[in-house]
Amino acid sequence: MHTSFDPSLPPPTIREEDCPFCAIAAAHPPFDPIDPPHPFPSPPSAPTSYVVLSTPALIAFLDILPLSHGHLLLCTRAHRPKLTDVTGPEARDLGGCIRLLSAALVRATGIADWNVVQNNGAAAAQVVPHMHYHLIPRPEIRASGRYRESFTMFGRGQREELDEDEAEQLAEELRQQIADILREEQEDGESFLNKPPKQKL
């Protein structure tokens, strides 16, 4: 069951049928992350998107206006305006996937530092009102002339459109790294996504 915490909050500023993230989710059915499709299908009706993970509950894809190489978005498959609108199980899945995607991102980009950001509401700079986590690699300051120490997390000023070929290659690499990590963790007895926690409250 899905409940919003505060019924007095204003409704989302976009209808579900106009939501770009819902359109991406609708065009990409879930696939087994440990055995991703290869070559990866590109649905003709979908908005341009480079999907790296698609489960019954969640979907992750490259940001088309990246703040850095590898900038990823992770959202619920269902339309949830804010983090308080997601179900408990979705929230737990999101937590597990952020770890998985972080590890895959470090391996795929070679960048060991990154930010995880999730914005709720206009005052917090949320642009698409379908809740999503950003994962943003942060190259060392010295390695990137474009890096500013007090960078602006939000706004589109310094964002450049994604290059198509580069994006396809990066998405393929990320799907591969995700599969590798899941395979290694199976062997280790670890789990990212679908095991209950070891300890209860």
Next chain:
Amino acid sequence: MHTSFDPSLPPPTIREEDCPFCAIAAAHPPFDPIDPPHPFPSPPSAPTSYVVLSTPALIAFLDILPLSHGHLLLCTRAHRPKLTDVTGPEARDLGGCIRLLSAALVRATGIADWNVVQNNGAAAAQVVPHMHYHLIPRPEIRASGRYRESFTMFGRGQREELDEDEAEQLAEELRQQIADILREEQEDGESFLNKPPKQKL
């Protein structure tokens, strides 16, 4: 079992025994979030801290240099330098708790917009090398003279020290809201923390 994803990464820049978040965790044993202690104990040996949630795996407390009223930190009880160092179950617990704390924060502060931020590594502006999520309420621009549209997420420039009385009152309110939400969700059949996900991959 705990494994780091990339053994070639540099070691954390702080030893576990010097870590302020480990000290806070050590001073605050887990309590039942649905029935928090009242009055809340203040361990004499601990660093100043206002704890709102303490489970076997996680601990959440007020940031002592808040970017806004209600600025919360959520971290693992165990010392994990980056998000890729946490276990799968910890990552899932973190995901569930971010939702719970977000809901409690909206209720306690009356502020419906907020950011969730988690920084990994110096280039990503991580200051304390014990992984933690920030939850930062964002009052409407018009309601706060201090708000800047392109605010700096990181750095300490505009941060003011927490007022002790205000902090104690806010922490008490947050513990109460957390308990209320957990009680409501029990009735609803929802779960924040300790149920397996509804669907598997």
